[in-house]
Amino acid sequence: xxxxxxxxxxxxxxxxxxxxxxxxxxxxxxxxxxxxxxxxxxxxxxxxxxxxxxxxxxxxxxxxxxxxxxxxxxxxxxxxxxxxxxxxxxxxxxxxxxxxxxxxxxxxxxxxxxxxxxxxxxxxxxxxxxxxxxxxxxxxxxxxxxxxxxxxxxxxxxxxxxxxxxxxxxxxxxxxxxxxxxxxxxxxxxxxxxxxxxxxxxxxxxxxxxxxxxxxxxxxxxxxxxxxxxxxxxxxxxxxxxxxxxxxxxxxxxxxxxxxxxxxxxxxxxxxxxxxxxxxxxxxxxxxxxxxxxxxxxxxxxxxxxxxxxxxxxxxxxxxxxxxxxxxxxxxxxxxxxxxxxxxxxxxxxxxxxxxxxxxxxxxxxxxxxxxxxxxxxxxxxxxxxxxxxxxxxxxxxxxxxxxxxxxxxxxxxxxxxxxxxxxxxxxxxxxxxxxxxxxxxxxxxxxxxxxxxxxxxxxxxxxxxxxxxxxxxxxxxxxxxxxxxxxxxxxxxxxxxxxxxxxxxxxxxxxxxxxxxxxxxxxxxxxxxxxxxxxxxxxxxxxxxxxxxxxxxxxxxxxxxxxxxxxxxxxxxxxxxxxxxxxxxxxxxxxxxxxxxxxxxxxxxxxxxxxxxxxxxxxxxxxxxxxxxxxxxxxxxxxxxx
Numbered sequence: 344x345x346x347x348x349x350x351x352x353x354x355x356x357x358x359x360x361x362x363x364x365x366x367x368x369x370x371x372x373x374x375x376x377x378x379x380x381x382x383x384x385x386x387x388x389x390x391x392x393x394x395x396x397x398x399x400x401x402x403x404x405x406x407x408x409x410x411x412x413x414x415x416x417x418x419x420x421x422x423x424x425x426x427x428x429x430x431x432x433x434x435x436x437x438x439x440x441x442x443x444x445x446x447x448x449x450x451x452x453x454x455x456x457x458x459x460x461x462x463x464x465x466x467x468x469x470x471x472x473x474x475x476x477x478x479x480x481x482x483x484x485x486x487x488x489x490x491x492x493x494x495x496x497x498x499x500x501x502x503x504x505x506x507x508x509x510x511x512x513x514x515x516x517x518x519x520x521x522x523x524x525x526x527x528x529x530x531x532x533x534x535x536x537x538x539x540x541x542x543x544x545x546x547x548x549x550x551x552x553x554x555x556x557x558x559x560x561x562x563x564x565x566x567x568x569x570x571x572x573x574x575x576x577x578x579x580x581x582x583x584x585x586x587x588x589x590x591x592x593x594x595x596x597x598x599x600x601x602x603x604x605x606x607x608x609x610x611x612x613x614x615x616x617x618x619x620x621x622x623x624x625x626x627x628x629x630x631x632x633x634x635x636x637x638x639x640x641x642x643x644x645x646x647x648x649x650x651x652x653x654x655x656x657x658x659x660x661x662x663x664x665x666x667x668x669x670x671x672x673x674x675x676x677x678x679x680x681x682x683x684x685x686x687x688x689x690x691x692x693x694x695x696x697x698x699x700x701x702x703x704x705x706x707x708x709x710x711x712x713x714x715x716x717x718x719x720x721x722x723x724x725x726x727x728x729x730x731x732x733x734x735x736x737x738x739x740x741x742x743x744x745x746x747x748x749x750x751x752x753x754x755x756x757x758x759x760x761x762x763x764x765x766x767x768x769x770x771x772x773x774x775x776x777x778x779x780x781x782x783x784x785x786x787x788x789x790x791x792x793x794x795x796x797x798x799x800x801x802x803x804x805x806x807x808x809x810x811x812x813x814x815x816x817x818x819x820x821x822x823x824x825x826x827x828x829x830x831x832x833x834x835x836x837x838x839x840x841x842x843x844x845x846x847x848x849x850x851x852x853x854x855x856x857x858x859x860x861x862x863x864x865x866x867x868x869x870x871x872x873x874x875x876x877x878x879x880x881x882x883x884x885x886x887x888x889x890x891x892x893x894x895x896x897x898x899x900x901x902x903x904x905x906x907x908x909x910x911x912x913x914x915x916x917x918x919x920x921x922x923x924x925x926x927x928x929x930x931x932x933x934x935x936x937x938x939x940x941x942x943x944x945x946x947x948x949x950x951x952x953x954x955x956x957x958x959x960x961x962x963x964x965x966x967x968x969x970x971x972x973x974x975x976x977x978x979x980x981x982x983x984x985x986x
Contacts, residue, residue: 344406344407345379345380345404345405345406345407346379346380346405346406346407346408346409347377347378347379347401347402347404347405347407347408347409348377348378348379348384348409348507348510348511349375349376349377349401349408349409349410349416349507350375350376350377350410350411350416350503350506350507350510351372351373351374351375351376351415351416351419351420352372352373352374352376352471352474352475352499352502352503353370353371353372353373353419353475354370354371354373354474354475354476354486355367355369355370355371355475355476356369356476356477357369357370358476359476361638361639361665362639362646362647362648362664362665363414363415363418363419363647363648364418364540364639364641364647364648365638365639365640365641366419367415367418367419367421367422368422368641368642370419370422370423372389372395372419372420372423373388373389373390373474373475374386374387374388374389374499374500374503375387375389375393375395375398376503376504376506376507377398377401377507378507378511379401379405384504384507384508386500386503386504388489388500390488390489391489395420395423395424395425398420398425399424399425399426402425402426402427402428402431405431406431407431407432407433408427408431408432408433409432409433409434409435409510409511409514410432410433410434410435410510411434411435411436411448411506411510411513412434412436412446412448413427413429413432413434413436413437414434414534414537414648417429417432417534418538418648429531429534429535430531433514433522434530435448435451435510435513435514435517436448436451437522437530437652437653438514438517438518438519438522439451439513439517440651440652440653440654441521441522441526441652441653441659441874442517442518442520442521442872442874442876443656443657443873443874443875443876443887443889444517444876445890445897448506448509448510448513450897451513452509452513453897454876454888454897455513455516455517457509457512457513457516458512466498466502467499467502467505467506470495470498470499470502473487473492473495473499474487474488474492474495474496474499518862518874520864520872520874521653521659521871521872521874524870525869525870525871525921526871528925529652529921529924529925530652532924532925532928532934533650533652533661534652536650536924536934536935536936536937537647537648537649537650538647539645539647539933539934539935540641540645540646540647540648540649540935541645541646541649541712541935541936541943541945542644542645542712542713542714542715542935542945543636543640543644543645543646543711543712543713544710544711544712544713544982545636545637545640545644546689547685547688547689547707547710547711548633548636548637548640548711549633549637550685550688550689550691551629551630551633551688551704551707551708551711552630552633552634552637553688553691554688554691554693554694554700554703554704555627555629555630555633555700555701555704557691557694557700558624558694558700558701558704559577559625561694562577562621562624562625563575563576563577563625565617565621566583566618566621569614569617569618569621570586570590570618573585573586573590574586577621577622577625580598583598583618583622584598586618587615587618591612591614591615591618593611593612593615598622598626600623600626603619603622603623603626604623606619607619607620607623623701624699624700624701624702625701627701627702627704627705628672628705629672629701629704629705629707629708630704632666632667632671632708633704633708633711635665635666636666636711639665639666644715646665646666646712648664648665649663649664649665649666649667649668649936650662650663650664650668650936650937651663651664655913656889656890657873657874657875657889657910657914658873658910658913658914658917659871659873659914659917659918660913660914660917661917661937668936668938669938669939671708671709671938672705672706672708673985674705674706674707674709674984674985675702675705675706676702676703676706678984678985680703680706681703681706681707681710681984682710682982683696684696684697684703684706684707685707685710685982688703688704688707709983709984709985710982710983710984711983712936712943712982712983713981713982713983714945714948714980714981714982715945717947717948718945718946718947718948719945719946719947719948719952719979719980719981720935720943720944720945720946720979720980720981720982720983721932721944721945721946721952721953721954721956721957721977721979722941722942722943722944722954722957722977722978722979722980722983722986723941723942723954723957723958723961723975723976723977724940724941724942724975724976724977724986725916725919725920725923725940725941725961725962725973725974725975726750726973726974726975726976727746727757727974728916728919728920728940728973729789729912729913729916730746730757730785730789731743731746731971731972731973732912732915732916732919732971733789733827733908733912734746734827735968735970735971735972736830736852736853736854736908736911736912736915737824737826737827737829737830737852738826738830738852739824739825739826739827740826741764742824743970743971743972745757745760746972746974747972750972750974755770755771756770756778757785758778758779758781758782758785759771759773759777759778759781760781761781761782761784761785761820761823762777762778762780762781762784763781764823765781765784765816765819765820765822765823766819779804779805779806780801780806780808780816782804783797783800783801783804783806784797784816784820786800787799787800787801788817788820788821788824789827789908789909789912790831790905790906790908790909790912791831791903791904791905791906791908792817792905793817794810794813794814794817797813797816797817798810798813801813830851830852830904830908831904831905831908832904833851833852833904834851834854834856834904834907834908834911835885835903835904835907836904837849837850837851837854837856838856838858838863838865838885838907839880839885841856841857841858841863842858842863842878842879842880842885843880844858845858845859846858846859853868854866854867854868854911858878861876861877861878861879862874862875862876862877862878863875863878863887865907865910865911867911867914867915867918868915868918868967868968869915869918869965869967869968870967871914871918873910873911873914875887875889875902876888876889881899881901884901884902884903885901885902885903885907886899886900886901886902887899887900887902888900915968916940918965919965919968919971919973920937920940920942920961922963922965923942923960923961923962923963923975924937924942926960926961926963927942927944927957927960927961930956930960931946931952932944932946932952932956932957932960933945933946941977942957942961943983944957952979953979954976954977954978954979957975957977958974958975958976958977959975961973961975962974962975
């Protein structure tokens with residue numbers, strides 16, 4: 344079996360921040376670093392000699408091609424008419440992410456202890472900046488190359504060589520537990536989905552930006568009038584705060600979105616309220632998303648490369664890229680008003696119909712994702728998948744049965760039932776306010792959340808209770824969910840025992856826990872593993888190495904039973920979604936995007952493709968999940984929306 348190790352260095356006038364697919368449209372391949380099997384690394388300098396025809400021959404010869412971040416190299420080469428079959432590729436970045444390790448080559452070398460002479464050359468960043476993109480506008484020389492910087496170019500070639508060396512060493516060190524069977528097939532499908540992309544209404548994106556710019560000018564002028572010229576621009580945060588405090592006798596610690604939203608819920612003078620409303624409108628983030636759409640959409644009108652396989656540490660869920668589809672703002676306007684607003688923005692007259700143009704822009708972001716002529720979007724979402732998986736994994740049988748009865752149309756609302764079970768009431772007697780408490784219970788307490796978690800979640804839903812009552816609510820929910828509560832502590836105990844007894848397998852319900860060679864692994868019902876590198880015990884607590892979600896640095900992280908259960912539940916929910924993706928594709932529902940537990944598919948505009956059909960495919964139990972109650976529902980549309 345012949346293995347080709349491959350890495351490219353490229354140049355493009357298009358910033359890589361616009362996404363691989365847009366970048367690749369104008370990219371030029373400078374260097375091709377490669378090696379076969381254990382042979383020495385060669386670097387082909389295409390600015391001096393050689394051609395990409397020889398790269399195609401190497402690709403055709405190899406049985407396996409190892410690349411770090413293969414989507415980039417594969418996409419760039421495809422635009423140069425060199426085609427790499429995805430089936431031949433093994434991606435060291437994906438291998439790392441699938442096992443809870445960092446994706447960047449440099450960070451991965453550090454974590455895996457690759458010797459410095461084999462590690463990614465850290466000084467190479469300077470060479471990348473020098474040769475792979477245009478020089479700064481204030482520099483006379485617009486592009487550096489092998490003739491203008493011969494010494495640096497020689498170092499650049501060596502840098503490319505080191506990349507392949509490092510990749511080859513890493514490939515031998517990385518685990519492959521999650522690179523088999525269905526996981527391998529899922530990655531291949533993921534690449535197909537990312538390459539397919541989704542159609543974009545570029546006209547809407549452009550119109551929304553124009554609308555926001557007009558609104559910003561209007562808001563700035565209104566601010567100048569209200570402050571008698573003291574605040575000349577909405578970006579003048581200090582002057583804005585100073586005017587509030589010194590002129591209007593109103594003090595706020597900051598002007599963050601959450602702070603302003605909370606203040607607007609209280610009692611304010613008309614002047615303060617209007618200024619804070621202006622600030623809130625001006626700080627909308629939706630223009631950034633429209634900007635991304637305009638910059639990253641390919642020439643054929645489709646946005647690609649928005650999903651990162653195993654982008655979420657440990658759970659294997661996808662991470663959002665570019666447009667960040669996993670982080671779309673929730674619409675605050677009704678759909679008929681959004682549709683009207685889209686038409687108005689395209690006609691540049693939105694201000695005649697909407698007082699808050701920022702709100703319109705934010706609510707309409709989803710609408711920029713569309714079906715091309717003659718096709719439609721069929722969308723479906725798994726219903727309360729985490730709640731169902733948690734009950735099923737823990738063996739909370741009354742609750743899994745309650746989900747089934749609800750799906751059959753004969754059972755009570757689950758939020759009402761949560762409150763009813765907690766306080767020994769009939770579900771039909773639960774009031775609207777009590778149902779809201781039941782909703783917060785379900786959202787906040789399933790992963791060992793306590794008083795603080797409940798209170799934080801409750802505030803988001805306008806529920807404010809004294810701590811004593813919250814403690815009673817938490818205790819009541821745990822009493823009603825004895826098996827879930829037991830599951831937290833059983834999993835934590837099993838993990839600690841596994842760490843103390845390397846090589847011995849421990850079982851909690853349908854989960855297998857093992858610890859060996861510093862790796863903690865939890866085998867999921869699907870056969871996939873959750874991986875915790877360099878795990879151990881520190882003063883009785885479970886620790887492992889990972890990316891801190893707050894500092895974004897690789898460091899020691901502490902965990903506990905409820906958090907482990909959350910990881911497991913989210914991972915199983917991901918595996919359920921993955922099963923639905925396979926079924927959807929096989930049935931002709933071409934997945935072009937997925938957001939959390941929702942599939943967005945593109946189909947012929949034909950009644951045989953419909954939401955009920957897609958929902959049935961998504962809610963069909965994988966072979967490993969018998970007894971897990973699943974349900975899904977959706978809609979069809981020509982413009983994406985929130986159902």
